[in-house]
Amino acid sequence: MVNFHKECSLRQETLMIKSDAQKRIEKLRKLINHYRYLYHVLDRQEISDAALDSLKNELFNLEQQFPELVTPDSPTQRVGGKPLKEFKKIKHPEQMLSFNDAFDVADMKAWEDRFEKVLSGAKKDGYYCELKIDGLAIELSYKKGAFESGSTRGDGRIGEDVTQNLKTIEAVPLNLLEWTEIEKNLKKDKLERFSKKLEKTLSGQIIVRGEVFMDRKEFEKINRQQKKAGLKEYANPRNLAAGSIRQLDPKVTSARNLDSFVYSIITDIGQETHEEEHKILKALGFKVNSHNTYERNLEGVEQFRNRWEKERDKLNYEIDGIVVIVNNNHVFKRLGIVGKAPRGAIAYKFSPKEAETAVEDIVVQVGRTGVLTPVANLNPVNIGGTTVSRATLHNLDEIRRLGIKIGDTVIVGRAGDVIPDVRNVLKDLRNGKEKEFHMPKKCPVCGEPIEGPAQRARLAPTKGRQVAFKCVNKNCPAVKREAIYHFVSKKAFDIDGIGPKIIDQLMDAAIIHDAADLFTLKKEDLLNLERFAEKSAYNTINAIQKKKNVHLDKFIYALGIDHVGEETAFLLAKKFKKMDNLKNASLEELRSLPDVGPIVAESIYSWFQKKYNQNLINNFGKAGVKILEEKTSVKSEKLAGKTFVITGSFETLGRDEAKYRVRDLGGDISSSVSQNTDYVVVGSEPGSKYDKAKKMGVKTIDEKEFLKMLK
């Protein structure tokens, strides 16, 4: 009796808890699903990750206690499946097609012309434009509002059943929204007319399609982990996403944090346009891409494309173009299929960020310092919207690293989206006629012998390996020419309207021999040259004479002494005050300056020892160049001890101007972010310094705050 009683009460207790648990479980599921929807679909975070995790934890624990309460659509079941032996096949109810490609306006026009002929004047009703996500296509099937199965494209007719893996993607709803919610959404978009048919469809089956992808952050995170573990890094997010979705063990897929957008409804619910499909998908609780939009004509399409080509880097996922679809579904159907692609849609690709081309030659350039730089002359190709015909190869080490030969086929990209850069040599495409590149033994410009790493190693055996080859002839025309380019450049004498072309002309005609000669130029000297008439000659002379008075730091910088750039020139001007003091400074004096070590001191000292340079300085004086020697006074100490780094561009002042203003107030400017940096001033379109500042926790300020500090 006693025992019976006990058992009874125990059962009673369990039952009670179970019913409570059931209620609690349902509430938790609803809540978790709601936050998931806000976060992954509507892009809104209203609860911290930690808080959401604790909800999930509670749910998980309850379900552990009552396994019989687990349902397949519970949020805990996103990683519920066991590893598979192989994927089952799923037949697509309607073939999954691919798109034909267009690369420019002409292609688009041709496409429009082609199908308008087919339509023979029927109304086409504009286009729907979507971002073309670089991922893989999927198909999802929902029965009675719950996710039932999903598959990859496969060959278009039959795909692989990757249901378990798709479940792990939080952007893929395990349940559609509740009907009352859907109705509200439809009303908001004035789509009530679909209500009836949609409700009926949902009680049965609805099939939709979309794209699975991995965002950049996740991709970078995984590659960091790979690197740390000494494993091979993945080539791109697309391949990694595709690989992840084809994992037999859903635990692996789950760890990859994939994302997804959907973009079309296969089931007929009376949708008239593609735009409506998107709105309905959104109303159902699917994640659709909010940037997609309707455009009336090809001009609008063109604008959409161009805008996103420019802004594609701001997205957290990769796109390789846009998809343009005839918006009217009846017209779209009528246009039919050509080959493997629908005639009513086209992928309008962005110009590629990398392209394949041939190395026609490798030539050598001589820079201001005499350093020889090998440059590849390329068969011109369009990369990122501009034509590239040359790319630097930096030095011999780089050539060896790439293994590049003349005649090779290469992949060219643009470093920092600007500077052409050889990424890869396609050695498999060689035909045997490729020629090895050799550094010339003699300077290609003056014919004097080149000093290479081997020679220098003998001269200074303590130094490590040096990569540069150098023409050490002080009279090498190339070096002298570059010296004058440098002299007139923005940060030196800043002489407007005199560029390499004019300097070449003047030197070739032997009218000038060094920078000092510029200041004694007469109008008559120029009139004999090609492309110079009265007016242009006058302007040029005027531009030169206008810059006759120059601050000491600019002057020192303009001399182009090895290892003396802007900063060191500024420092020298501040310390020595007068040109004469610097000229006569001893090695020890120079060496004692902060940031000047043995190498820099030696470079400065020996520059002023040379007769040629002494003459040059005298000639500047004779030509009437005046050095303003009293500019170093700091106006205030307001920013003393503060170090600034500047990135991006500003509305009200240039970067250099900003720099001078900081210095005037006693602050320091640095070119790279570190622990020592006090403020990073962030303009529009900032570069990597901004990222670094954020990572290091350095304080960033915007233009407004910066200007306030300057006041």
Added chain:
DNA sequence: CCGCCTCGAGTTCT
């Protein structure tokens, strides 16, 4: 001697 912090120099096309 090592590692961090800077500066210098080179770079393409519109």
Added chain:
DNA sequence: CTCGAGGCGG
């Protein structure tokens, strides 16, 4: 902007 290397502190 990026890479290489000089300077300097630990």
